[in-house]
Amino acid sequence: MTTNEDLDRILTAAAGVPLTGPHSAPADVRAGWLEAVADVLDAAAGELIELAGQESHLPAGRLTSELKRTTFQARLFATALREGGISPVQVDTPVAGWGSGPRPDLRRTLVPLGPVLVFAASNFPFAFSVFGGDTVSALAAGCPVVVKAHPGHPELSRRTAELVSGALPVPGLFALIEGVEPSLTALRDPRIKAVGFTGSTAGGRALYDIAVNRPEPIPFYGELGSVNPVVVTPEGWAERGGEITAGWLESLLMGSGQFCTNPGVVFVPDAAAFLDGIELVTPGQMLNPAIEQGFGKTTTTMAGLPGVHEAGTGPENGQGVRAMLFRTTLADLADDARALDLEMFGPAGLVVEYDDAGALIELLASVPGQLTGTVHGTADGAEPVAGEAVTALSARAGRVLYNQWPTGVSVTSAQQHGGPYPATTSPLTTSVGLAAIERFRRPVAFQGMPDGLLPPELRRERPASSSPGGAL
Amino acid sequence: MTTNEDLDRILTAAAGVPLTGPHSAPADVRAGWLEAVADVLDAAAGELIELAGQESHLPAGRLTSELKRTTFQARLFATALREGGISPVQVDTPVAGWGSGPRPDLRRTLVPLGPVLVFAASNFPFAFSVFGGDTVSALAAGCPVVVKAHPGHPELSRRTAELVSGALPVPGLFALIEGVEPSLTALRDPRIKAVGFTGSTAGGRALYDIAVNRPEPIPFYGELGSVNPVVVTPEGWAERGGEITAGWLESLLMGSGQFCTNPGVVFVPDAAAFLDGIELVTPGQMLNPAIEQGFGKTTTTMAGLPGVHEAGTGPENGQGVRAMLFRTTLADLADDARALDLEMFGPAGLVVEYDDAGALIELLASVPGQLTGTVHGTADGAEPVAGEAVTALSARAGRVLYNQWPTGVSVTSAQQHGGPYPATTSPLTTSVGLAAIERFRRPVAFQGMPDGLLPPELRRERPASSSPGGAL
Numbered sequence A, B: 001m002t003t004n005e006d007l008d009r010i011l012t013a014a015a016g017v018p019l020t021g022p023h024s025a026p027a028d029v030r031a032g033w034l035e036a037v038a039d040v041l042d043a044a045a046g047e048l049i050e051l052a053g054q055e056s057h058l059p060a061g062r063l064t065s066e067l068k069r070t071t072f073q074a075r076l077f078a079t080a081l082r083e084g085g086i087s088p089v090q091v092d093t094p095v096a097g098w099g100s101g102p103r104p105d106l107r108r109t110l111v112p113l114g115p116v117l118v119f120a121a122s123n124f125p126f127a128f129s130v131f132g133g134d135t136v137s138a139l140a141a142g143c144p145v146v147v148k149a150h151p152g153h154p155e156l157s158r159r160t161a162e163l164v165s166g167a168l169p170v171p172g173l174f175a176l177i178e179g180v181e182p183s184l185t186a187l188r189d190p191r192i193k194a195v196g197f198t199g200s201t202a203g204g205r206a207l208y209d210i211a212v213n214r215p216e217p218i219p220f221y222g223e224l225g226s227v228n229p230v231v232v233t234p235e236g237w238a239e240r241g242g243e244i245t246a247g248w249l250e251s252l253l254m255g256s257g258q259f260c261t262n263p264g265v266v267f268v269p270d271a272a273a274f275l276d277g278i279e280l281v282t283p284g285q286m287l288n289p290a291i292e293q294g295f296g297k298t299t300t301t302m303a304g305l306p307g308v309h310e311a312g313t314g315p316e317n318g319q320g321v322r323a324m325l326f327r328t329t330l331a332d333l334a335d336d337a338r339a340l341d342l343e344m345f346g347p348a349g350l351v352v353e354y355d356d357a358g359a360l361i362e363l364l365a366s367v368p369g370q371l372t373g374t375v376h377g378t379a380d381g382a383e384p385v386a387g388e389a390v391t392a393l394s395a396r397a398g399r400v401l402y403n404q405w406p407t408g409v410s411v412t413s414a415q416q417h418g419g420p421y422p423a424t425t426s427p428l429t430t431s432v433g434l435a436a437i438e439r440f441r442r443p444v445a446f447q448g449m450p451d452g453l454l455p456p457e458l459r460r461e462r463p464a465s466s467s468p469g470g471a472l
Helices: A004-015 A027-043 A045-056 A060-083 A135-139 A156-166 A182-187 A199-212 A234-257 A270-273 A290-303 A331-335 A337-341 A357-364 A384-394 A433-442 B004-015 B028-044 B046-055 B060-083 B133-141 B154-167 B178-189 B201-210 B235-258 B271-275 B288-303 B329-337 B337-340 B357-364 B386-396 B434-439
Strands: A090-092 A106-112 A116-119 A145-148 A174-177 A194-198 A220-223 A230-232 A265-268 A309-313 A324-329 A348-353 A370-376 A397-402 A441-447 B090-092 B104-110 B117-118 B144-150 B175-176 B194-198 B218-224 B230-232 B264-267 B307-314 B324-329 B348-353 B368-378 B399-401 B442-445
Touching: A004 A145, A004 A174, A027 A045, A027 A060, A027 A135, A027 A156, A045 A060, A045 A156, A045 B201, A045 B337, A060 A135, A060 A433, A116 A135, A116 A182, A135 A145, A135 A194, A135 A433, A135 B271, A145 A182, A145 B288, A156 A174, A174 A182, A182 A199, A194 A199, A194 A433, A199 A220, A230 A234, A234 A270, A234 A348, A234 A370, A234 A384, A234 B230, A265 A270, A265 B194, A270 A309, A270 B271, A290 A324, A309 A331, A309 B337, A309 B368, A331 A337, A331 A348, A331 B271, A357 A384, A370 B230, A384 A397, A384 A441, A384 B154, A384 B442, A433 A441, B004 B175, B004 B178, B028 B046, B028 B060, B028 B133, B028 B154, B046 B060, B046 B154, B060 B133, B060 B434, B117 B178, B133 B144, B133 B194, B133 B434, B144 B178, B154 B175, B175 B178, B178 B201, B194 B201, B194 B357, B194 B434, B201 B218, B230 B235, B230 B386, B235 B271, B235 B348, B235 B386, B271 B307, B271 B348, B288 B348, B324 B329, B329 B337, B329 B348, B329 B357, B357 B386, B368 B386, B386 B399, B434 B442
Parallel strands: A116 A145, A116 A194, A145 A174, A194 A220, A230 A265, A230 A370, A265 A348, A324 A348, A370 A397, A397 B442, A441 B399, B117 B144, B117 B194, B144 B175, B194 B218, B230 B264, B230 B368, B264 B348, B324 B348, B368 B399
Antiparallel strands: A090 A106, A106 A441, A309 A324, B090 B104, B104 B442, B307 B324
C-alpha cells in the first residue's frame, strides 16, 4: 500500500509538471512519450502476458491481442497528435462591424486540466489498466497521471508501471499507487484535477460522489454498468434466426461475459424458438473472487424477480460457475422493470419475449442509460420496428449497432464508448477512441495577444518547426 | 409563481419533444426557430427595452445594444447550424487490418441531451436571461428549454417568454417558470437533463450540489464568480501609465461594475502612482436590492481584511452606493489571500502593489479559477514578466487578454467564457460563443447501420435536400 509520504511526494511532483507556457510539452513531445512507452511494453510482451495470465486467469491469446490493442492505441494517439487533428484551434481575426460589438483578435487552444487520477479496471489488465485508455488519453492531453492499481493484478500493475515510468523522461508525469485509502486521499487532494474510472455502478457512484462534492469539484469520468439491450425484429429472425442466436451467445459468453458491452438482454419475438437447442459452453475461471461472488449474487437476484424464469444452465467450470440463461416477457417487465437495471457481470443473459412492437419501443425509450444498444433485422432494416428501435436506443445509448455485436470496442476516431447515466457519469464523453482526449483538457482563449506570447499553435506566423516551444 | 400542476404539464411537454430519429428537428429547422424568435424580439425592441429599463435600472443605450447582441447571437447560431460547422460528424469506414481488430463502419453524430433548465441572470436582462446564451445554445442543440425567470425583471421575462413561445412551432420546446421552489422541483425532476446557470458562487454551488447528487446526476453549467486579475508590467506602466489606469477604471466601473468579467484586482508596480489623481464616477442605480446589499457586505468585508486599506471613494448615487477602491501589497496577500477570493459585484476594485515579480507569478499560479486574466505591458510583451504572467494566468483562467480589457465578451467562434472552479462548475465548456452548444448534446456512434436507419447527416448517400428527416 502506498504510504501518505509517498502519495504526497507523487502528487507534488505531478502538480509540478507545467501545463501552459514555454515549458509545457507540445503535441509532438507528448506523441513521443506515448510511442516510447508502447515500444517498451511491446518489447516486454512475453513477460507481461505471462504475469497477466497468472493474475487474471485470462488465456494467452486474449491477452496477446489485448496488449497489441493497448500499444496500438498509444501509437494511434501519437499519430493523431503529430497530425494535429485531435488538437483543434479556433482563430477569430478582428472584425470592426461585428454584430456584438467590434470583434477582437481571439485565438482558442486547449490546455491540460492537471494531474489525473485513474482507477484501473480488472477485466482488461492491459487496455483499461495501468497504461490503458484513460492513462493514454490523459497523457496525450498533457496531464500527469496517477494510476490506482487494481488489486486483481498487482504484480502486472507494478511491472507495467515500472516500464512506463522508465520510458517517460519527465519527473511527475506518471506514478502508480496501491490501496483503497491512498486512492481516496488522492481523490480528495486539491492537486488532482480529474478522474478516470472503469468499474461497477456502485463503486463508481461512490467515487463520483466524492469527486463532485469536493470544495473544488472535479470532472469524474466513470464508465459504470450497462445491460446493452439487443432487439431482434420478427423479419430479421425469419431470415437469420439461427445465426442471430449463435452470434448473441458468442458475444454474451466471450471472456466469460466479463465485458461492459456484454449484450445481457435480448428482446425476441419468440423466446422458445430463440432458445431452442442452445448449448451453453463452460466458462473460464472468473477474473477474481469479488467478480465471482458478484455474479452469484446478481444471478440469484435475477432468478428471484417476478416473471423471470431460468432458461438453461451450462456445465460447471470447476469453481462453481456456470453460464446461465433467464427468460421473461415484455408484459412481465412492464409490471416490474428491475431486470433491466440488473447487470449480471459474467456468463448470463436474459431473453425477453415481446409480441407488441409498440410496447417494446415504449419500454426501450425508458431503459436506463446504456453503453450500447443493438438491433438485428433484415439487411436494409425496412421493417418499421427496426427503425423505431434504432431511434429509441439512440436516445438511451452511446453506440447503436445493426446486425453486429457490441463486444470488441474498436479504437477509432468515431468510436463512442459512453452513454447516459448509469452507463457513465459523463454522457458527453467517450472513454475509448481518439475523442477520449477531450476529457482531460479545457479551452483557453487568448485575446489581443502578441505573437511572442501566444502558444506556438496559435501564432500568426507559424514557426518552421512544429514544436518550437518545448523545453521538456 | 408556477404551480405544481403547471410545472408538471411543462415538463411532460418538454420530455415529449423527440430527440432522435425521423421526428427530431434537423439543423436547418432549429436554425429557423432561432431566426423566428430573433425577428419577433427585434420587432418588439421598443416595448422590451422600456420594460427592461423600468425593472433593471439600466440605461436605454446599454439595453439597446444588449438586445441587438442577443438577437445577433441567435442568428449567428442559426447561420452556423445551416453551414454545419458546429455539428461535426465523424465517419470511420471499415478497415480489415486495423490495429485493434477489424474496424467496423462507425459513424458518430451528436444528439440533444433532453430538456434543459436555465436559471436566468439579473445583470443582462436580455443576453443572459429568457432568450440568452444558455437558451439559444440549448435550442440550437435541439433541447427543449425551461427558463426560471429572474425576479429582478419579472414583467420583461413574461413578455419575452410570450414572444419566444409564439415564435416557436413545437409544443414543449420552450416554457417560463417563476419562483424558487418550482425551480428546485424542476431541478430534481428526472425529465430535466442539464442545467445552465449564471449568478453568484454561493447560489450556483447550492444548485450544482442538487444537480450532481440526484439519483441520475446531470451536467450543471454554472458560471459563478471571478475577480479577473490584471497585471501591469513595470515596462508597460512606464510606456502607458495614464492610459492603463483610465482603461482599468472604465472597465471596472462600466455598468456600475455589475459584470462577471469586471477586472476587480489589478497588480501594479507602484500603487501610489497608479492611484494618483483618480476620480471615481457616480455609479448608476444597482440592478436590484439583493445586489446592492451584497455590494455593501463584500466591500465592508474587504475593508476589514488585514493589510487592505481604502484608497478612494466616489460620489454617492442617491441610493447610498459609491464607487470604492482598496489597496494592499503582494506581501500582505502572501500572508492572507482572502482578498483574491472576494468578488465585490459592483463598482469597486483592489489595487495590489508588487515589487517582486517572481512572487507575483507564484501568487498568480495559485489564484482561484478565473473567467479572465489580463496583462498590460509593452506592445510586443518582450519583458519577461509579461510572458510569465500570461503562462500563469492561462493555467488559471478561461480567457487571457493582452493590452485589452475583459468586459464586453464578444460572441464568436473562438470565445471562451469559462474557467476553472470557482469561476465555473464546468471548466471544459463556454457559456458564450458558438462552442456553448457543445454543453447540450452528446455523441452517439452508429455501427454497421444501413443508410435508411442512419440520421441524414451520416448517410453514405447524402440526400439532395439538407433536411430530409424533419417532420417538425
